[in-house]
Amino acid sequence: EVQLVESGGGLVQPGRSLRLSCAASGFTFDDYAMHWVRQAPGKGLEWVSGISWNSGSTGYADSVKGRFTISRDNAKNSLYLQMNSLRAEDTALYYCAKDERDGLDMAYFDYWGQGTLVTVSS
Amino acid sequence: SYELTQPPSVSVSPGQTARITCSADALPKQYAYWYQQKPGQAPVLVIYKDSERPSGIPERFSGSSSGTTVTLTISGVQAEDEADYYCQSADSSGTYPVVFGGGTKLTVL
Numbered sequence: 001e002v003q004l005v006e007s008g009g010g011l012v013q014p015g016r017s018l019r020l021s022c023a024a025s026g027f028t029f030d031d032y033a034m035h036w037v038r039q040a041p042g043k044g045l046e047w048v049s050g051i052s053w054n055s056g057s058t059g060y061a062d063s064v065k066g067r068f069t070i071s072r073d074n075a076k077n078s079l080y081l082q083m084n085s086l087r088a089e090d091t092a093l094y095y096c097a098k099d100e101r102d103g104l105d106m107a108y109f110d111y112w113g114q115g116t117l118v119t120v121s122s
Numbered sequence: 123s124y125e126l127t128q129p130p131s132v133s134v135s136p137g138q139t140a141r142i143t144c145s146a147d148a149l150p151k152q153y154a155y156w157y158q159q160k161p162g163q164a165p166v167l168v169i170y171k172d173s174e175r176p177s178g179i180p181e182r183f184s185g186s187s188s189g190t191t192v193t194l195t196i197s198g199v200q201a202e203d204e205a206d207y208y209c210q211s212a213d214s215s216g217t218y219p220v221v222f223g224g225g226t227k228l229t230v231l
Contacts, residue, residue, distance in 0.1 A: 035220070045157070045165065045208050047220035059219050062123070095164060104219050108155040108210060110176065112164040 002026040002111045004096045009116030012086055020116060022079040022096030027111075030054070030074035033099035035109060036081050038092035038118075048094070049081065053102040064090075086120045093117050124148070124213040126223035133229040140196040142226045144209030147190055154192040155210040156185060158203075159225075165208065169194060196228070204230040 008020040020036070035050040049070040050059045058070055069082040079096055094116050097109035127145045134140040144154060154172050157165035167176055169185035172192060182197045192211075196203055209223040 037222075044206075044225040045159075045210075045222040047222060050220065100170070105212075105216070106153060107212070107220050108153075108167070108170055109157075109165070110167050110170075112166075114164055 002098065004098060004111060004113035006094060006096045006113045006116035009094065009118045011119045011121065013122050014087060014120055016086055017082070017084045018086060018118060020081040020083065020094055020096075020118070022113060024077045024079065024096075024098070027098070029072075029077040031102060033102055033104055033107060034072060034079045035097045035099060035107065036070065036079075037095045037097050037109070037112075038090075039095070039115075040089075040092040043092075046092075050099070050104050050107055051079070052104055057104050059104050083118070086118075088120050091118060091120045124218040124221050126209050126211055126221055128207075128209060128223040128226045130224070131227045131229065133231055134199050135231045136201060137198055140199050140203070140228055142194045142196075142207050142209075142228065143191055144193070144211075144223050145191045146211060146221075148214040149187065149190050149192055149211060151214045152211045154185070154187065156183075156194045157208045157210065158205045159208065160205045168207075199228075199230055201230050204228055 003025045005023045036048040051070045067085045071080045096113040098111040100110045156169040159165040172187040173185040184195045
């Protein structure tokens with residue numbers, strides 16, 4: 001059974017940093033691209049970032065480019081999101097999502113975690 | 123930026139057919155995907171590559187594409203289908219590899 005378990009969320013002040021983690025199990029992690037998708041309270045889905053199976057390709061939404069960094073450790077079956085210079089508008093539930101393919105082209109998500117909540121507030 | 127346009131809401135009675143549209147310029151060249159999200163739950167993929175249905179998704183869910191519009195059709199709507207539905211695709215240049223529509227709230231009357 002595929003499982004994606006996010007952690008690392010919490011309350012953080014504007015301008016500070018936070019690192020999210022996603023522990024994956026139930027599939028061959030290094031065969032697939034992985035992504036972060038967020039959802040602000042009461043709002044729709046927003047793709048944040050994606051990384052190919054071997055970390056060779058990464059992509060970011062314009063809203064986080066230059067502030068967030070996605071990475072993965074295939075030996076640990078883990079996905080990460082380093083979030084710097086956080087803003088109030090980054091407040092959201094952050095989902096880890098598995099791609100059905102190994103690269104970032106034609107990306108789509110066949111499994112999702114339950115999310116970790118990030119609240120940016122003073 | 124690149125946008126996928128969905129109606130904010132659709133309402134149908136049980137047993138009727140619900141159609142949710144998603145429009146964007148690149149849809150003739152890019153596949154579309156559909157997700158169902160119920161309150162307090164993570165999204166679930168219900169249609170991929172315009173019209174393919176993942177295993178475990180009921181046959182009443184189907185997808186189609188025509189020009190710049192893709193459509194999610196739910197035939198014989200049930201109360202349990204009440205949820206938010208999101209389309210997802212990409213622009214044709216690769217600048218925006220993943221874009222979601224704004225979502226459509228399906229209400230079963």
